[in-house]
Amino acid sequence: MLKMTHLSKVYRTEVVETYALRDFNIDVKEGEFVAVTGPSGSGKTTFLTIAGLLETFTGGEYHLDGIEVSNLNDNARSKIRNEKIGFIFQAFNLIPDLNVFDNIEVPLRYRGMKAAERKQRIMESLERVGLASRAKHYPAELSGGQQQRVAIARALAGSPRLLLADEPTGNLDTQMARGVLELLEEIHRDGATIVMVTHDPELAARAQRNVHIIDGQVVELSEDPRFHSVHAVADGAHG
Amino acid sequence: MQIRPILAAMRHHKAGTVLIALQIALTLAIVCNALFIIQQRITRMSRPSGVSESNLFVIRSDWADKSDTQRIDAQMQADLIALRQLGSVQDAASTNSFPLRGTGWDNYIKLQPDQPRMTTDSAIFFSDDHTLATLGTRLIEGRNFTASEVAAQKPRDAMHAAQVIISKDLARRLFPQGSALGKTIYVSMGQAPSTVIGVTDTLQAHMTGSWAGPYAYNAVLIPARLLNDYTYYLVRAKPGQLEAAMRDAPKALFAQSRMRIIDHKDGVMSFAQVRQRAYERDVGMAILMGIISVVLLAITAAGIVGLTSFWVGQRRKQIGVRRALGATRGDILSYFLTENLLIGIGGVLAGAVLAIGINLWMVTQFEMARLSLAYVVAGVAALLVLGQGAVLAPALRASRVSPVEATRSV
Numbered sequence: 146m147l148k149m150t151h152l153s154k155v156y157r158t159e160v161v162e163t164y165a166l167r168d169f170n171i172d173v174k175e176g177e178f179v180a181v182t183g184p185s186g187s188g189k190t191t192f193l194t195i196a197g198l199l200e201t202f203t204g205g206e207y208h209l210d211g212i213e214v215s216n217l218n219d220n221a222r223s224k225i226r227n228e229k230i231g232f233i234f235q236a237f238n239l240i241p242d243l244n245v246f247d248n249i250e251v252p253l254r255y256r257g258m259k260a261a262e263r264k265q266r267i268m269e270s271l272e273r274v275g276l277a278s279r280a281k282h283y284p285a286e287l288s289g290g291q292q293q294r295v296a297i298a299r300a301l302a303g304s305p306r307l308l309l310a311d312e313p314t315g316n317l318d319t320q321m322a323r324g325v326l327e328l329l330e331e332i333h334r335d336g337a338t339i340v341m342v343t344h345d346p347e348l349a350a351r352a353q354r355n356v357h358i359i360d361g362q363v364v365e366l367s368e369d370p371r372f373h374s375v376h377a378v379a380d381g382a383h384g
Numbered sequence: 385m386q387i388r389p390i391l392a393a394m395r396h397h398k399a400g401t402v403l404i405a406l407q408i409a410l411t412l413a414i415v416c417n418a419l420f421i422i423q424q425r426i427t428r429m430s431r432p433s434g435v436s437e438s439n440l441f442v443i444r445s446d447w448a449d450k451s452d453t454q455r456i457d458a459q460m461q462a463d464l465i466a467l468r469q470l471g472s473v474q475d476a477a478s479t480n481s482f483p484l485r486g487t488g489w490d491n492y493i494k495l496q497p498d499q500p501r502m503t504t505d506s507a508i509f510f511s512d513d514h515t516l517a518t519l520g521t522r523l524i525e526g527r528n529f530t531a532s533e534v535a536a537q538k539p540r541d542a543m544h545a546a547q548v549i550i551s552k553d554l555a556r557r558l559f560p561q562g563s564a565l566g567k568t569i570y571v572s573m574g575q576a577p578s579t580v581i582g583v584t585d586t587l588q589a590h591m592t593g594s595w596a597g598p599y600a601y602n603a604v605l606i607p608a609r610l611l612n613d614y615t616y617y618l619v620r621a622k623p624g625q626l627e628a629a630m631r632d633a634p635k636a637l638f639a640q641s642r643m644r645i646i647d648h649k650d651g652v653m654s655f656a657q658v659r660q661r662a663y664e665r666d667v668g669m670a671i672l673m674g675i676i677s678v679v680l681l682a683i684t685a686a687g688i689v690g691l692t693s694f695w696v697g698q699r700r701k702q703i704g705v706r707r708a709l710g711a712t713r714g715d716i717l718s719y720f721l722t723e724n725l726l727i728g729i730g731g732v733l734a735g736a737v738l739a740i741g742i743n744l745w746m747v748t749q750f751e752m753a754r755l756s757l758a759y760v761v762a763g764v765a766a767l768l769v770l771g772q773g774a775v776l777a778p779a780l781r782a783s784r785v786s787p788v789e790a791t792r793s794v
Contacts, residue, residue: 190791199708199787220712226787227710238705238790242393252709254386299709311791 146307146338147173147196152205154191154361165191166361169205173340175306178333180352181342188361189342190311196340197230197309198222210306227255231300233329235312237292239284239299245271246280249299256303270298274328290321297328308332310341314348326351390723400691401727408731408767411684413738416763417746418673420755425666431600433483433659434551434586436520439474439621440655441630442482446614448643453611457536459641460609466636467619468514472629474620477515480610481507481590482618483603484655484662488590491543493604494570495558497577504557506602507589508571510537510610511549516584518620524552526565526582529607537608543572545606549582553601571604578606592662594751626654681770688774692720696782703782704789713783720779721772728771732764739763 154166166188173179183189194200195207198214207214210229214222232238239248246267253263271277274294284292293313300308313329314322326348333339341352349355357364394401445463447456460478467476481488488509492502509515512534516523526549533547548571555564568577587603589596609615617637621629634646646652653661660667696703703716711719743755 194788194791197708199791220714223707223710223712223715223787226708232708232790234705234790238701238708240393240702240705242396243389244392247389247392250389251706251711254389255706255710255712255715303710 146175146177146210147171147340148206148208149192149196150206150208152195152207153203154188154195154200155203164361166195166202169362171356171363173338175338176333176336178330178339178353179341179356180349180354181340181356181358182344182346182349183358184344187358189344189358191361192358193309193311193340193342196307197232198226223255227252228303229306231303231305231308233293233296233300233308233310233313235315237284237289237296237316239292239295241284244281244283245276245287245295245298248284248295249302252299252303266302266304267298270302271295273301274298288321289317290324293317293321293325294328297325297332301332306338308337308339310339312343312345313341314345315343322348386719387722387726390719390726394723394726397695400695401730404687404691405727405731405734407684407687408728408771409735409738411680412732412735412760412763412767413742414680415677415767416735416739416759417742417755418677419763420743420759421752422670422673422677423759424753425663425670428592428594429663429666431588432586433588434519434521434584434601435483435588435655436620437655437659439623439626439629440518440520441619441621441626441633441653442655442658443617443619443633443637443646443652444614444650445617445637446645446647448645450613453536453538456611456615457609459643460611460615462640463617463637464512464514466640467617467633470629470632470636472621472625472632474622475514475518476617476619477512477518478510478609478615478617479515480510480612480616482509482519482616482658483588483590484592484658485590485616486592486662490589490591490599491571491604493554493558493602495568497570497575499570504554504602505599506550506554506571506604507591507599508543509590509603509605510608511605512607512609515605515618516549518618519587520620521587522585523549523582524585525555525563526580528582529605533607535608537606537610539610539612542576543606543608544576545571545578545608546576547581547607548578549584549605550580551584551587551601551603553586554603555580555583557602569604571606578604630654681767684767685770685774688724688771689778692724692775692778693781696720696778696785699782700785700789701792703785704787704792707785707787708790716783716785717779720775720782724771724775724779725768728768731771732767735767736760736764 149169149171152166152169156163156165181189181192195202249267249270250263253266271280274297276291276294314325317325329339343349464476464478467473488507490505490507493504493506495503513529513531516528550564558564558569559567564580564583567580571578586601589600589603619629619633630652634652739760746752747754
């Protein structure tokens with residue numbers, strides 16, 4: 146589903162080159178729930194932005210759902226983001242001027258979907274996150290947990306192949322965080338592939354597999370023995 | 385088109401939206417009326433005078449000794465002979481006024497001596513047998529004056545003209561059913577009848593103001609030399625010799641007699657200068673209206689650029705989120721163009737009503753003509769295009785916002 150091989154990301158200024166990712170290798174299979182952990186500045190957010198085609202990379206290869214994405218133009222990358230990837234952000238990233246229904250509708254409109262189908266999908270995804278009654282509410286009228294559920298509904302409405310979550314419970318209190326995590330687990334049980342970036346070890350422990358990043362490289366793997374199809378590589382590990 | 389969500393989002397930016405729509409409305413209302421005024425002035429300025437203007441010039445000679453009208457009469461006749469003899473001059477005639485002069489005589493014209501109300505009003509040009517040739521104005525009916533018909537006339541004496549030549553517009557006004565030739569009209573306050581012996585092609589009156597609109601092409605030529613304190617000499621130069629004739633003519637007049645004043649600044653004027661002077665207020669008004677229109681359009685465009693730039697800056701994160709969710713650069717560009725178009729449509733609808741309202745008010749207050757709807761339609765189109773043009777740069781900037789902005793915390 147998601148395979149990065151010898152991938153690198155370099156930020157260049159006039160005087161210095163900074164490697165955000167260096168010889169980065171990861172292979173996430175379809176249906177996996179992977180937690181990516183690491184200290185601040187380790188490169189986990191850079192990994193997520195490249196995985197989500199929000200940013201380009203400097204070297205190496207990246208295959209997403211069998212497509213080599215390095216040579217795709219901006220429009221093709223937008224199309225893949227729209228059709229194959231669902232994003233869940235730490236700050237929810239709902240559009241404050243739009244109500245819940247319209248927020249979830251945003252990616253579906255970019256797909257050119259017909260109004261009737263959009264409505265059906267929006268209501269289904271709202272049902273799934275338990276917020277069908279809040280369709281006409283604005284984000285500011287919802288709690289943090291509810292806003293994150295709306296964000297998850299928005300990610301699910303497009304039936305993505307891959308869900309990318311960036312610290313999905315980072316802005317929530319414990320109780321709300323638990324609710325959101327349970328929802329993600331439920332979505333995973335239904336067959337979704339989820340890659341979640343987090344610095345919370347407790348949260349990471351709930352995933353099937355942990356990938357640890359330090360200084361832009363995968364250095365440590367912990368694998369759920371029940372899941373045998375994992376082939377993440379730790380090149381140049383520091384232990 | 386994602387019009388519904390854009391409208392929904394605009395409800396959260398009411399103040400900016402309403403202000404820009406209002407600015408567009410006011411600009412449209414004022415620009416439509418300003419352009420209409422410009423068009424009216426240009427139309428007025430482009431009216432034909434009926435005079436062959438290119439080689440024509442005018443000399444104003446003020447008499448130093450105004451008491452002796454007999455001497456003035458003799459001097460005028462001598463002046464005309466001297467002018468006509470110049471090598472650079474084709475013909476010359478004296479007159480009290482001429483087309484586009486601005487001031488002059490205009491009399492009530494009647495068809496019956498005891499008629500209580502005038503039939504129309506007309507410019508009175510004192511003329512001789514050389515006037516039509518000098519002006520380059522064609523006779524379309526009848527005959528010209530003969531030299532023997534031209535008499536002297538003191539300003540305060542009752543005007544008597546047994547024969548007159550009239551312009552075709554006046555002829556049509558007085559005798560809409562048929563030819564004016566041989567008909568009798570009354571051109572003075574007295575009871576003296578005048579017979580129409582000729583009809584000229586188009587000939588403009590001296591008055592150019594908007595009040596004179598209905599009489600602008602009414603002219604009566606009277607065969608007389610007006611013995612006033614001053615006289616105008618209309619002089620037609622030979623083709624290509626206008627400058628030489630304008631130099632030679634005053635010298636020839638001063639050679640006749642130095643008992644006259646010819647103003648060094650505007651005593652001798654080409655007809656091009658006469659035309660320029662006649663319409664300088666119209667030109668001034670047209671330029672002022674043009675400047676007001678350009679300034680208003682520039683302010684509106686700047687307002688749109690400013691507000692959209694502010695919105696782009698304010699919504700940077702939101703744009704990044706939209707890009708992350710699959711919006712292409714074209715989608716973002718289209719979002720801002722559509723948003724501007726919707727505001728613009730609101731503005732121009734209000735503006736069109738306001739434009740017509742302002743015009744109707746001016747119609748009642750200043751006798752303005754009714755605004756043509758074509759101006760409103762053109763104004764609406766122009767402002768919508770201006771709006772789209774103004775929003776393009778900030779919208780393009782918005783479309784270049786990276787989707788990675790969605791992951792930034794601020």
